[in-house]
Amino acid sequence: MLKVENINVYYGQIHAIKDVSFEVHEGEIVSLIGANGAGKSTILKTISGLLRSKTGHITFKGEDISKTEAYKLVPKGLAHVPEGRRIFLQMTVKENLEMGAYTKGENMAEDIESVYNHFPRLRERQNQIAGTLSGGEQQMLAMGRAMMSHPDLLILDEPSMGLAPILVQGIFDIIKEFHKMGTTILLVEQNAEMALSIADRAYVLESGRVVLTGTGEELKASDQIKKAYLGGN
Amino acid sequence: MSFLSNLISGLSLGSIYALIALGYTMVYGIAKMLNFAHGDVIMVGAFTVIVAVNSMGLPAVLGIVLSVLICVVMGVTIERIAYKPLRSSPPLSVLITAIGVSYFLQSLALIIFGSTQKSFPKVFNMEPVHLGELTIKGESIETLVVTTAIMIGLTLFINKTKMGKAMRAVSEDRAAAELMGISVNKTITVTFAIGSALASVAGLFFGATYGFIGPYTGSMPGIKAFVAAVFGGIGSIPGAMLGGILLGVIENLAKAYISTELSDAIVFGVLVLVLCLKPTGLLGKKINEKV
Numbered sequence: 152m153l154k155v156e157n158i159n160v161y162y163g164q165i166h167a168i169k170d171v172s173f174e175v176h177e178g179e180i181v182s183l184i185g186a187n188g189a190g191k192s193t194i195l196k197t198i199s200g201l202l203r204s205k206t207g208h209i210t211f212k213g214e215d216i217s218k219t220e221a222y223k224l225v226p227k228g229l230a231h232v233p234e235g236r237r238i239f240l241q242m243t244v245k246e247n248l249e250m251g252a253y254t255k256g257e258n259m260a261e262d263i264e265s266v267y268n269h270f271p272r273l274r275e276r277q278n279q280i281a282g283t284l285s286g287g288e289q290q291m292l293a294m295g296r297a298m299m300s301h302p303d304l305l306i307l308d309e310p311s312m313g314l315a316p317i318l319v320q321g322i323f324d325i326i327k328e329f330h331k332m333g334t335t336i337l338l339v340e341q342n343a344e345m346a347l348s349i350a351d352r353a354y355v356l357e358s359g360r361v362v363l364t365g366t367g368e369e370l371k372a373s374d375q376i377k378k379a380y381l382g383g384n
Numbered sequence: 385m386s387f388l389s390n391l392i393s394g395l396s397l398g399s400i401y402a403l404i405a406l407g408y409t410m411v412y413g414i415a416k417m418l419n420f421a422h423g424d425v426i427m428v429g430a431f432t433v434i435v436a437v438n439s440m441g442l443p444a445v446l447g448i449v450l451s452v453l454i455c456v457v458m459g460v461t462i463e464r465i466a467y468k469p470l471r472s473s474p475p476l477s478v479l480i481t482a483i484g485v486s487y488f489l490q491s492l493a494l495i496i497f498g499s500t501q502k503s504f505p506k507v508f509n510m511e512p513v514h515l516g517e518l519t520i521k522g523e524s525i526e527t528l529v530v531t532t533a534i535m536i537g538l539t540l541f542i543n544k545t546k547m548g549k550a551m552r553a554v555s556e557d558r559a560a561a562e563l564m565g566i567s568v569n570k571t572i573t574v575t576f577a578i579g580s581a582l583a584s585v586a587g588l589f590f591g592a593t594y595g596f597i598g599p600y601t602g603s604m605p606g607i608k609a610f611v612a613a614v615f616g617g618i619g620s621i622p623g624a625m626l627g628g629i630l631l632g633v634i635e636n637l638a639k640a641y642i643s644t645e646l647s648d649a650i651v652f653g654v655l656v657l658v659l660c661l662k663p664t665g666l667l668g669k670k671i672n673e674k675v
Contacts, residue, residue: 201559225565237560239553241669250553253546254565300565 152177152304152335153198157207158217160190160197167193168204169359175304180326180336182346182367184380185356191339192234194356195308198337199231200224212303226254230302234309234339236293240282244273247281247292251299266295269325287318294325298334305329306337311345323349343380347371355380388518390640391633396524397593398632399531403586404609405616405624406538407579413555413619414575417478421462421485422583423606427493427599429455429584430504430591437505444507452584459580460573468569486603493599501598504591527589534585535625538578542621547574555619608635611655617668626666 153175160168168190175181183191196202198209200221209217211229219227230251239247248263255262267274270291276284281292290310297305307326311319323345330336330349340346347353347367355363355376363375370376404426411419429451436447466485470478510522542548553561554571562568590605591597608631616627634654638647658666 199563201562220567221559221562222565222567225563231563233560233563237557237563239556239560241556242549242552246549249546249549250561250564250566253550256546296564 152179152212153337154210155194155198155207156209158194158197158204158209159206160193160202160204162193167359168197170207171356171359171361172207173354173361173364175335175337177303177335178333179351180330180338180349182338182340182350182353183356184340184343184346184353184370186379187341188358189356190359191356192308193359195231195233195306195337195339199229199306225300225302228301228303229306230297230300230304231306232293232297232308232310234312236289238281238284238289238292238296240280242281243278244281244284244292245277247296248273248299251296253300255300262299262301266298269298269328270295287314287321290314290318290322291325294322294329298329302334304335304337306339308339309341310338311340311342319345343376344371347376386640389520390636392520392528393524394633394636395629396521396527396589396632397636398612398629399527399535400586400589400593400628401605401609401612401632402625402628403531403534403582403589404605405612405628406535406621407582408610408613409616409618409621409624410551410575411579412613413621414551415463415467415572416558417467417475418482418610419467419576419579420479420482420606420610421489422579423602423604423609424486424489424493425455425459425580425583425602426587426590426605427597427602428458428489429587430597430601431493431497431502432584433507433588433591434502434504434597437507438502444505447505448507448588451588452581455580455584455587456577459576459583463573463576468572486606490599490603497599499599501596501601504595504597506592507588508592523589523592527593530585531589534582538582539621547571551575608651611652614665615655615658617665620665620667620669623665623667630666 156172157170158168159170171194183194185191193202197204200219204217208215211227216224239250248266249259252259252262272288273291273295284292310322319342326336327349338346338350347370350367352366353370354361407422411417432451432454433447436442436450437444462485466481467478470481508523508526510526512522513520513525542552550566551571553564553566554568558568609628612627612631613624615631616623631651635647635651638650642650
C-alpha cells in the first residue's frame with residue numbers, strides 16, 4: 152500500500168533522514184520506533200507532503216506521491232494524526248470532526264455518529280470548544296477526526312504521548328478496532344513495548360537511519376531492542 | 385441631542401473602519417501577514433465608482449458592482465504576484481513587500497488621475513431623517529444598515545459554512561488544516577477576495593461620506609482600520625468589528641468635544657492605553673492549551 156524508497160530529508164543543513172526505505176502492506180500494522188530525534192515524525196511528515204525528500208520515491212497505492220501537495224492526499228485515502236494531536240483548539244469538537252471530512256461532504260452525520268460510538272466521551276462534549284478537552288480526549292478527537300475521511304492508511308504519530316498508562320491502553324485498543332475495520336496503520340511510537348505488541352512488523356530508527364527490522368514478536372525478543380527501548384533485560 | 389447625532393455619525397464612520405479592519409484581521413489570521421496595501425484598495429474602489437458613474441455615465445448600482453469586482457480581482461492578483469512567492473519568507477520581507485504594493489497603487493493612481501481630488505458621485509440619495517430635534521444624515525443610515533448586514537453575513541459565513549470553517553481551521557493551524565485536505569492557498573485566495581470586496585464597499589461609503597477621493601485617500605482610513613483591528617485583537621473577527629466601531633465613535637466624539645486637531649492623537653492614545661492594559665486587544669484570545 153505504501154512504499155518508501157531511499158528518502159533523504161534535510162532541515163536546512165541538517166541531514167535528518169538518511170536513505171530510509173520501508174513498506175507497509177495492505178491490512179498491516181507497521182510501527183516505526185526509535186528514540187527522540189531519530190527522525191520518526193520527519194518521515195511521517197514527508198509521507199504526508201508537509202516536508203519534501205531530496206531523493207527517492209514515496210508510492211501510495213501504486214501512485215508516486217513524492218511531489219503531491221499535502222491536502223491532495225486525504226481524498227486519495229491517507230490520513231495523518233500529527234504529533235501533539237494538532238486539533239483545532241478554538242473550534243468545537245463537532246466542528247473538528249467536520250474538518251476531518253472536509254474533502255468528503257457526504258454522510259457527515261452518519262460518520263460523526265460512528266466516531267461518537269467509538270468515543271462516547273466526544274459525544275458528551277460535542278459542542279464544547281476543543282481546547283477545553285483533556286489530553287486523552289484530545290487524542291481521541293484527533294483520531295476520530297482522521298477517521299472521518301475513511302482512510303485506507305492511517306498514520307499515527309505518538310498517539311500515547313503524555314497520556315496516563317490507563318489511557319494509553321484505551322488508545323491502543325481503538326487502534327486495534329480501526330485496524331479490524333480494514334484500515335492499514337502506520338504507527339510511530341516512543342512507547343516501543345506497546346507499539347511492538349500490536350505491530351505486525353516494525354522498523355527501528357536511529358539518527359535518521361533504519362537500523363533494524365522484523366516482526367513485532369522478533370523485535371520484542373531481541374536483546375538489542377530490550378536494552379535500548381524496553382528498559383531492561 | 386447633538387451628542388446623539390455625533391454618536392450616530394461616529395457609529396457610521398466606525399462601521400466603515402470596521403469593514404476595512406475585517407480585511408486586515410482576516411488576512412492576518414489566515415495568511416499571517418499584515419497587508420499594508422489593504423487601505424489603498426479603498427481608494428481603487430472609490431476611483432472605480434468615480435470613473436464608472438462620472439466618466440462612463442453608468443448607473444450607480446453598476447458602478448458599485450464594478451468596483452467590488454475590480455477590487456476582488458485586484459486583491460487576488462496582488463496576493464498571487466506579490467505575496468504568494470514569499471509564503472515561506474520571513475514576515476519582514478512580506479511586510480516590506482506590502483508597503484511596496486501600497487506605494488505602487490498610490491503612484492499608479494497618481495499617474496492616472498493626477499494629484500487633485502476628484503468629486504465622488506452622489507450614489508445615495510436618501511433624505512436626512514428627522515426624529516424630533518435629531519437629524520440623521522441619509523448616508524449614515526445607509527452606511528449603518530449595509531455594514532450591519534455585511535457583518536452579520538460574514539459572521540454566519542465564518543461560523544456556519546464549510547469554507548468559513550476551513551478559514552478558521554487554517555488560521556489556527558495551517559499544517560493541520562492541510563492534513564484535513566484543506567488547500568491553504570485556495571483559502572488564502574478566498575480571504576483576499578472577501579477582504580478586498582469589503583474594502584471596496586468601505587471605499588464607497590467613505591467616498592459618499594467625504595465627497596472627494598485622491599490617490600492617498602486610502603492610507604489614513606487604512607492605518608486607522610489597522611489600529612482598529614489591533615485594538616479589537618488582531619485575528620479576531622468580532623474584535624475587528626468592535627474595534628472599528630469604537631474607534632469611529634471615539635474619533636467623532638473627540639472631534640466634537642475635545643479638539644479636531646487632537647482627535648487622531650486621542651484615537652492612537654486610546655490604542656496605546658488599551659494595549660498596555662490588554663496586550664492581545666479587546667477580544668484577542670489567548671487560550672491555555674492543555675497538552
